[in-house]
Amino acid sequence: EADIYQTPRYLVIGTGKKITLECSQTMGHDKMYWYQQDPGMELHLIHYSYGVNSTEKGDLSSESTVSRIRTEHFPLTLESARPSHTSQYLCASSRSGANVLTFGAGSRLTVL
């Protein structure tokens, strides 16, 4: 039973479209993260947030942006999608004082 939800699970869109990947968690976790993973490759942290109105860039540069207006919600937006953005995007959360990450099922994005 998932406590962190990502939508959509799969998305195929054309170049230049704006997209938002949703991530919500019901655990009251303060910290949330976005990772990007290409097939067969390692996960790369692209954004993270330690609380409401706090967002930081991750280790891998990304053209996406994030917002954290509510504790439970951490959406990721691409203003103008390109084929190079084709990847899987994984959202995760953890509570303060611990470092155990809970991941969502992922959003697989294909940009044509």
Added chain:
Amino acid sequence: DAKTTQPTSMDCAEGRAANLPCNHSTISGNEYVYWYRQIHSQGPQYIIHGLKNNETNEMASLIITEDRKSSTLILPHATLRDTAVYYCIVRVTNAGKSTFGDGTTLTVKP
């Protein structure tokens, strides 16, 4: 973060114990060892973590050497569903972001 080194891949026979090693020779005193696994591009799943004592839960056991420079994740009776990529991560417990390396691809064979 302390750097970790894991074998690229391992095989294990179904029903046997799977022992996955991890080297973390630069680990500092306040860093924990965490293990996650990722089954076929699903989101990674937390398995276990420890500081210096051996740990056991319903999924696995974690053995950390006395000098803490290496550890072993043990799946006592591997099943086909344990086929996955296993990641060893070293972090302080209250740190936020975690860095995942390449991990070990474990294949459990019938």
